Structure formats: C-alpha cells, structure tokens
Amino acid sequence: xxxxNPNIHMWQGNVACAEGAIAAGCRFFAGYPITPSTEIAEVLxxxxxxxxGNFIQMEDEIAAIGxxxxxxxxxxxxxxxxSGPGFSLKxxxxxxxxxxxxxxxxxxxxRGGPSTGLPTHSAQGDVMQAxxxxxxxxxxxxxxxxxxxxxxxxxxxxxNLAEKYRIPVVLLSDETVAHLTEKIxxxxxASIEIIDRKKPYVSPEKYLPYQIDETDxxxxxxxxxxxxxxxxxxxxxxxGFPTNNPEKxxxxxxxxxxKIQRNRNDIVEVETFETEDMxxxxxxxxxxxxxxxxxxxNARESGVKAGLLRMKTIWPFPDEEIEKIYKSVKKxxxxxMNLGQIAHEVEWATRREKPVVRVNKIxxxxxxxxxxxxxxxxxx
Amino acid sequence: MSFRYEVRLSGAGGQGLILVGKVLAEAAAIYDGLNATxxxxxxxxxxxxxxxxxxxxxxxxxxxxxxxxxxxxLALTQEACDKYxxxxxxxxxxxxxxxxxTNIPKxxxxxxxxxxxxxxVERLGKFLVSNIIALGIITKLSGVVSESAxxxxxxxxxxxxxxxxxxxxFYTGIDLATHWLDEHGPL
Numbered sequence: 001x002x003x004x005n006p007n008i009h010m011w012q013g014n015v016a017c018a019e020g021a022i023a024a025g026c027r028f029f030a031g032y033p034i035t036p037s038t039e040i041a042e043v044l045x046x047x048x049x050x051x052x053g054n055f056i057q058m059e060d061e062i063a064a065i066g067x068x069x070x071x072x073x074x075x076x077x078x079x080x081x082x083s084g085p086g087f088s089l090k091x092x093x094x095x096x097x098x099x100x101x102x103x104x105x106x107x108x109x110x111r112g113g114p115s116t117g118l119p120t121h122s123a124q125g126d127v128m129q130a131x132x133x134x135x136x137x138x139x140x141x142x143x144x145x146x147x148x149x150x151x152x153x154x155x156x157x158x159x160n161l162a163e164k165y166r167i168p169v170v171l172l173s174d175e176t177v178a179h180l181t182e183k184i185x186x187x188x189x190a191s192i193e194i195i196d197r198k199k200p201y202v203s204p205e206k207y208l209p210y211q212i213d214e215t216d217x218x219x220x221x222x223x224x225x226x227x228x229x230x231x232x233x234x235x236x237x238x239x240g241f242p243t244n245n246p247e248k249x250x251x252x253x254x255x256x257x258x259k260i261q262r263n264r265n266d267i268v269e270v271e272t273f274e275t276e277d278m279x280x281x282x283x284x285x286x287x288x289x290x291x292x293x294x295x296x297x298n299a300r301e302s303g304v305k306a307g308l309l310r311m312k313t314i315w316p317f318p319d320e321e322i323e324k325i326y327k328s329v330k331k332x333x334x335x336x337m338n339l340g341q342i343a344h345e346v347e348w349a350t351r352r353e354k355p356v357v358r359v360n361k362i363x364x365x366x367x368x369x370x371x372x373x374x375x376x377x378x379x380x
Numbered sequence: 381m382s383f384r385y386e387v388r389l390s391g392a393g394g395q396g397l398i399l400v401g402k403v404l405a406e407a408a409a410i411y412d413g414l415n416a417t418x419x420x421x422x423x424x425x426x427x428x429x430x431x432x433x434x435x436x437x438x439x440x441x442x443x444x445x446x447x448x449x450x451x452x453x454l455a456l457t458q459e460a461c462d463k464y465x466x467x468x469x470x471x472x473x474x475x476x477x478x479x480x481x482t483n484i485p486k487x488x489x490x491x492x493x494x495x496x497x498x499x500x501v502e503r504l505g506k507f508l509v510s511n512i513i514a515l516g517i518i519t520k521l522s523g524v525v526s527e528s529a530x531x532x533x534x535x536x537x538x539x540x541x542x543x544x545x546x547x548x549x550f551y552t553g554i555d556l557a558t559h560w561l562d563e564h565g566p567l
C-alpha cells in the first residue's frame with residue numbers, strides 16, 4: 001500500500017466542477033437543485049460560506065440565474081448549475097447576460113429529455129439548446145468535458161473565458177461524466193491561470209460601459225465602486241441606455257458577435273488521437289468521446305486506420321479544426337447521445353463531401369465502444 | 381498490456397452498494413496506486429428498485445467507464461440478479477446472498493452463494509453492514525485490491541463512530557470467503 005498523496009482524490013465530476021469553480025475564484029452560487037447536477041450545489045453550499053463566498057438556493061431556476069447576473073455585475077465571479085428542464089427556464093436570462101455582456105458560468109448536466117425526461121440517466125440532447133436556446137442572433141461559448149479532471153480544468157476555463165470576453169459560458173456536461181467517480185490529481189494552485197475582467201481606467205464621469213474600441217470588449221466597472229451606469233436587455237448604445245438609432249444598434253450588435261468570432265482560435269479547443277494516417281474519422285465529445293477512443297484503439301487492432309477528433313469546445317463549432325483533417329478520410333463517424341445534432345454540423349462543415357455515419361442513442365444508456373467500433377469497421 | 385477488472389454491485393436501492401463501490405474504487409486508486417472509476421445507475425425513487433454500482437480497476441487508462449465484461453457480479457436481491465446478470469464473463473464470479481437469491485440464472489460462471497445478510501444480523505447485530513461484508517468477500521475473492529487498502533478506505537469513508545463495526549463486517553466477509561475457498565478450492 002502506498003502512502004496517499006494529499007492532492008489525489010476520488011471525485012465525482014460534479015465535485016470536480018464545484019472545486020474547479022472555487023479554484024477559478026467563484027465566490028457566488030445561486031441555483032435550484034436538480035438531478036443530475038445537485039452535487040455541485042451541495043458541495044458549494046458547504047464550501048463557499050467557509051471561504052467568504054455566498055450560496056443561495058433560489059425559488060426557481062429563473063431567479064437563480066438572475067441572482068448570478070446581479071452578483072457578477074457586483075464584481076463577483078458567479079455560477080449556477082442545472083439540468084435540461086432548468087436550462088430551459090434559464091434561457092431568457094442567458095440572453096440578457098449575452099446582451100448586457102455579463103460574465104457568468106452556467107453548468108448544464110445533461111439528462112434524458114424532452115421535458116422532465118430521464119432525471120437519473122445520461123444524454124447529450126442539449127447541444128442545439130445550448131447554442132440557440134435563447135432568441136436572437138447571439139454568440140455563446142459552450143465547453144464539454146469528458147473526464148473528472150477535465151471537468152475541473154474546464155470549469156476554470158469557463159470562468160476565464162467568461163471574464164475575458166464578457167459572455168455567459170455554458171459548461172455542457174452529461175450525467176455519465178458528472179456522476180462518474182474517478183481519480184484526479186489536482187494541480188498546484190500557483191500553476192492555474194486565472195483571468196479577471198478588464199476594469200475601466202477612466203474616471204466614473206467619463207466611463208462608457210459599452211464603448212467600442214479596438215478590442216471589441218468594453219471595460220467592465222463593478223457596481224459599488226463608484227461607477228453608475230444603465231444595464232438593459234434592450235438594444236443600447238455605448239452609454240448603456242436604450243436606443244432606436246439604427247447605426248448605433250448595428251454597431252453594438254456587430255461588435256457583440258464579432259468579439260467572439262475574431263477570437264474563435266483562442267476559444268475553440270479540440271484533441272486529436274491517431275488522426276495522422278486515418279481512413280475513418282470519429283468526431284465525439286463528452287462521455288461519448290471516451291467510448292470513441294476505445295473504439296478507435298480496437299479498430300486499429302483490427303487493421304482499420306481510425307482516428308478521433310474530440311471536441312472540447314462545442315460552440316463556436318470547431319469547423320476549421322475538422323477542415324484541416326477530414327479531406328483524406330473515407331467516412332466520418334459521429335456518435336452522440338441524441339439524434340444527430342453534431343452530425344448535422346459535421347455535414348455542414350465538410351460540405352457533405354464524405355459519408356457521415358450517425359451512431360445515436362436516446363434511451364438513457366451511454367454509447368458503448370462496440371457500437372462505435374461496428375460503425376467504424378463496416379463497409380457501408 | 382494493462383489489466384482491466386470489472387465489478388458490478390447490485391441489489392435494492394438503499395442497501396449501500398454505491399458506498400461499497402466508492403470504497404473499493406478509493407482503495408484501488410488512492411491506497412493501492414491503481415486507476416479506478418466508480419459509477420452507478422438508479423431510478424428516480426430514493427429507496428427500493430433495482431440499483432447497481434460499477435467499479436472498473438486498471439493499471440492503465442480507463443476510457444469507457446461502464447462494465448461490459450464483468451469479472452465479479454454481486455447480487456443481493458433476486459430482482460437485481462435477474463436484471464444485471466448480462467455482461468458477466470463466462471468465467472466470471474457470481475456472488476449472491478444465499479437467502480435472497482435462490483434462483484441462480486443458468487451460465488458457465490462460478491457461483492459463490494453466501495449468507496451475507498444473515499451474517500450481518502447474526503454476527504454483528506446490524507443488517508446495515510451487509511454491504512461491507514460483501515466488500516470483504518469481494519476483496520478476498522477478486523484479489524484485485526489489498527486488504528489493507530480496503531481497510532484504510534473504509535475508515536476514511538464510513539461515518540465517524542461506525543469504523544469498528546464496519547471493519548468487523550469487512551473481516552467477517554474475508555472470513556466467509558476464506559472458508560468458502562477452503563471448502564470449494566480456488567476460483
């Protein structure tokens with residue numbers, strides 16, 4: 001028996017999310033418990049008050065994200081966590097956070113849907129909801145972890161991206177990863193990069209909360225620090241007050257979308273495995289990517305040159321990363337615990353030049369390595 | 381080539397099988413320096429219903445974290461045995477409570493039937509520690525984790541004040557398995 005290393009833990013994905021949030025500097029959580037995300041709230045309800053933070057259980061999911069937006073405007077890094085039914089309720093305020101450019105992190109641990117669906121079983125059916133669940137042309141950042149360690153790292157990254165780009169970031173986990181207990185060695189806190197929002201360097205009288213500059217990301221003043229400004233979901237000008245001026249509306253909304261588009265290379269992350277000489281490309285994310293990796297290894301042992309592109313960022317979609325590697329393959333296999341939400345994007349990104357084979361499952365059970373393997377090696 | 385050992389623990393919700401899975405995984409990963417994952421499947425009800433917890437132990441990376449080729453299946457109820465037998469290897473071990481599971485599904489696996497729940501009540505006076513007795517049996521039969529690692533993991537995980545009865549339950553399980561092996565020969 002070895003002497004245990006204090007940095008090694010057996011954590012559930014949800015625990016790693018809560019711990020990652022604390023490591024990122026999150027000091028406010030508002031939520032409404034829902035399986036399979038509840039452990040995030042449970043852990044933070046104990047840990048946040050102990051380190052000077054705040055935990056509040058709100059009357060519902062809508063109020064929870066409202067509280068998170070308010071906390072963030074006050075200068076505190078803030079988190080909410082939910083699952084499908086709660087994520088549906090939060091959409092209106094997610095749109096508000098996008099429009100008002102309020103950094104925050106929303107965890108959606110996916111379970112079977114639609115509606116209350118399968119509370120205790122896994123799914124990946126909220127891919128499109130995460131992208132377009134709130135109305136209007138808007139940017140969004142969505143990350144999806146495949147392991148417990150990655151849940152920790154990605155929660156930190158979600159906060160960093162939210163702060164850097166003043167945007168809500170969705171951590172799109174799934175019941176399989178969130179409820180999986182796995183070995184994790186936590187990094188030295190000194191080695192973790194933490195990004196904080198850009199603060200104004202002008203006096204309060206000269207501060208324009210939505211001023212357009214060369215970065216496309218306005219400096220953000222925290223309420224309570226002497227800066228008074230207007231925050232609204234209505235189309236607004238650089239002062240934050242509503243406007244009907246078409247030029248000003250256009251300028252602000254184009255900037256809102258451009259700030260993410262022009263930084264997509266900083267935001268989009270993928271991992272490739274055995275893609276150099278591959279003939280079959282597998283594209284997967286979240287829990288399903290674990291099965292896909294095993295399927296690729298097994299296919300290679302059977303003499304079929306398979307490779308894996310694992311999407312760590314879902315939105316913005318990794319179209320350029322797929323573009324770089326798909327030209328020489330015979331087919332693309334896309335396993336996902338939904339009816340083809342990512343497969344459709346892959347077809348779009350590859351202009352339907354290659355057959356896209358779908359491996360879909362919506363019965364609450366994870367996709368097995370063998371189910372993917374069969375699609376890799378079949379001649380069809 | 382790394383090894384991969386799959387354990388499925390099944391019974392009724394509330395029998396403490398998720399805890400046993402966590403202790404076994406912690407013993408392997410934290411105290412024995414291996415890799416391990418633990419997952420569970422349960423319904424929306426808080427108690428009752430068939431429940432399962434799965435542990436994968438390996439000295440390499442664990443990609444797919446669910447059990448597919450099970451080395452040892454524990455079944456504490458007939459319902460769980462019938463529902464979760466699929467996936468047990470032909471030469472795998474089917475460990476059942478001899479009073480709760482009387483209809484053993486047909487197969488080539490090695491069946492170990494022991495009075496787990498009865499031992500908890502009669503030897504330790506607590507029905508609740510049946511799960512830890514089962515953990516002791518699995519530790520002995522599988523040989524995949526060390527006894528001292530499991531003992532440390534139990535102490536670290538069970539509620540304060542219950543350490544001694546749980547350690548006693550663990551050794552009761554070791555004892556039951558040792559006697560079974562003496563009587564039937566090695567698995």
